[in-house]
Amino acid sequence: MAKTLGLRKNPLKDERETAFKRAALRVFSSKGYHKATMQEIALEAGFGKGTLYWYWKSKEELYFALIREMHEEFLRLVGEASKRNGSALDKLTWLGEEIVELYYRDRDFCKLSWKMRAEELETFSPQYVEELYKYIQQTKQELKRIISQGIEEGVFPPFDAYYLSCMLLGLVEGMEIQWLEDSQAFDLRKGMGLALEMLKSFQKLGMNKIV
Amino acid sequence: MAKTLGLRKNPLKDERETAFKRAALRVFSSKGYHKATMQEIALEAGFGKGTLYWYWKSKEELYFALIREMHEEFLRLVGEASKRNGSALDKLTWLGEEIVELYYRDRDFCKLSWKMRAEELETFSPQYVEELYKYIQQTKQELKRIISQGIEEGVFPPFDAYYLSCMLLGLVEGMEIQWLEDSQAFDLRKGMGLALEMLKSFQKLGMNKIV
DNA sequence: AGCTTTAGACCTACCGGTCAGTCTTATATT
DNA sequence: AATATAAGACTGACCGGTAGGTCTAAAGCT
Structure with a gap:
């Protein structure tokens, strides 16, 4: 037995x-x-x-096994960042570095993630698309939490936290794209470093004072 | 005969x-x-x-006829913005509004453009890929010109203009993605408006003073 | 023996591209 | 105006290749 x-x-x-x-x-x-x-x-x-x-x-099931793993990993990172102690700036710095680390560790991983987003969601079965959508929603939710804290602390201007999340995510994804298309011309580590440096300056200036 | x-x-x-x-x-x-x-x-x-x-x-030729048109249109916009009179902020404001206009006018156009970027370039004939690459290079070049002016005028911090271009492009593309995936949740016009508002604040603060 | 695992031939559906042939219309001729 | 003609425009059946998925026989393990 x-x-x-x-x-x-x-x-x-x-x-x-x-x-x-x-x-x-x-x-x-x-x-x-x-x-x-x-x-x-x-x-x-x-x-x-x-x-x-x-x-x-099926091919689709195999594909989504990878996609799922990827999104879990990313969500875990953002969640962990959100739960850390410290200022929003600390959290974002940590998160940014972890993301760069993750991407450099496995470029294929990153490439697939990026292709997935553009891949025709219309062509996949609804249950998979829905599952994916939930991951993205959760990720945004966690990010929004950090941003809200950041607004209070003067890293971000007092705009809609959701929109700021989209913009920040866009920034990261945009740099990711540049890096994937030509990693010679655009160094992701440097790009992320610049972005974080800018954030630090924002806090010094006190972005929350902006009308 | x-x-x-x-x-x-x-x-x-x-x-x-x-x-x-x-x-x-x-x-x-x-x-x-x-x-x-x-x-x-x-x-x-x-x-x-x-x-x-x-x-x-061929199917490929038909596809690239569309892609070509799209890139010409976008390049034309960025080029026109660059050649305008006025401050970098004026140029970017005009460009931002034109882009939003273009995207709203034809959402399919925008959707295709976005899919194209992720589409497996490996699968297309080299001459098409090369042609596409040239369009992107030119677009970046024009954008960089505006950014350089912006650095002098204090809209941007005195960082590498090429990297700033990538970041700005990333921001726009990132918002574009959000909008395409769920235009209910994210209004591109509002997002672009917020981004431009932020730029204006940057100029007031004098970003060029940032170390 | 009986269960799990592996392999790759085979089946089937699909799709890009072709082609022989039909229909349409501008123009020349009467 | 009526007719003839040639080239343009159009069609859809068909072909060849491809790739997802299935089946089953053989091999391995306990």
Whole structure:
């Protein structure tokens, strides 16, 4: 009875799964969803196509397994930043550095994330789209919390916190795009550094005094 | 060979071309390049598939006809802003309003532009990609010119003008994304207005004094 | 033996692009 | 005006390639 209590029957299963996921990440991020083929992903992982279908039941499911992981990671970062002690500026500095760290650690990860946003949401099944939407909403919510604190502390002007969140997110995403398109011309670390430096100046000037 | 009996030029050619292009814009912008089919575009325009191939020799060529038009329009706007008389703030205000105007006038246009950026450039023929790249470079160049002026006038801190261009572009694109994903939650006109208001405050504060 | 895992041939649907043929219309001729 | 003619405009069946997904036989493990 106690034979396989709570244990995986196949200890290789996890290993295989991550092997497939790594391969999928590489292929999806370089070719995009439509151009990537299941055949190629399977071969990249060193298996046959049939095996890939033994682990995931469709291309879409495999894709969203990656997307989900990514959004969880990002949401975790923003949430952690929000829960930290310290000023909004401290939180944002920490968050900015963590994001840069995350992106440099896995550029494919970042590339896929970016393609996903533009990828035709119309083409995916509703339940996946909805799930994704929830992640984005939550992320914005956490960010908004930090921004609100920042308004009180004079880092941001006293504008609508939601709009400021969108603008800040836009800034980060915009820089991300530049970096992905040509990392020679635009260094994300430097860009993020400049943005944070600007924020520090804003606090010195006291942005909350702005009408 | 007989001279020119029954010679017939097509007075409807322009009309047809624009009909096809409008249809293509609708289909491409809602489904993305890969999911869109030539059949659907042709039917949407009210013709058979073969006719579409009478006007364009491939799907890719049709797609880039749209992309080209779009980039020309955007580049024209930025160039015109740069050549205007007045302060950098004036130029940016004018440009911001024109961009909002352009986007509201044709949301599909905007949607396609956004999808294009993320679309797998690896999948298109090199000559098209190169052409596109030139448009983007030129646009950045013009924008940088305005930013440089802005630094002198105290609208921006004395940072690297190229990086500031990327950040400003990122801001606009980021807001554009928010708006496209949910125009109920995020009003682009309001977002752009807030951004411009912030710029005005920056000038009052004298951003060039920032270390 | 019996269960899990793997492989890749096979099936099927789809889509870009072609082409042989039809319809339409401007112009020349009568 | 009526007719003839040639080229332009248009069509949709068809072809070839491709790729998601299935099936099943073989191999491995307990």
